[in-house]
Amino acid sequence: MLERDFYLKNGIDLARALIGKVLVHETPEGILKGRIVETEAYMGAVDAAAHSYRGKPSGRVNVQYGTGGYAYIYLIYGMHCCMNVVANEKNVPEAVLIRALEPVAGVALMKKLRKTESVKALCSGPGKLCEAMRITREQYGFDLCERPLYLEEAEEKREPRIGVTARVNVDYAGEAARYPWRFVELESPYLSKRIKPGELMG
């Protein structure tokens, strides 16, 4: 299990460091695991695309103002949940959106939860992976340094080749929509979107 120290870095560094780590959820019906292949950093005070932009500690963003290593989960479009990992020290509202996973364990249960047999479609998007991992707002504020929801190193230690692009669906954020804060494992077939030619920024 990754410990607190791992999360006490800025959101951009954490987003990159999370690629290749494994998200684990121990549910009553079985253990679910997915290897992180796509993330996005949301940088609070300086990021017009972030929920915590120019905000205060209250409501749903409250947990972002706490210490890193906790779960920030929110409902989007009235029907899907998205999971973030809170980054950095107390009172620095930064977070990393988990956008896609490669299924590692509990695939049969994931198929049941997602109502599909397609393994590639199980976790290839922020809303999809929450459904597959049985993550809802019930897990809001959970400490990722203890069970049942936590991160660990991959057993198979492939070194991921990481690509950088602009973030997805944040056009409303003006200049911030073009910041290079999305990280992907380049060869992964489990991304939320295929990388287009010329899209890579770093």
Added chain:
DNA sequence: CGGAAGATTTCT
């Protein structure tokens, strides 16, 4: 207090 829009997914 009302309306608009959203860090999405799925079906047509």
Added chain:
DNA sequence: GAAATCTTCCGA
């Protein structure tokens, strides 16, 4: 291309 569906934010 549009619907589904509800929370949050912003202007009046």
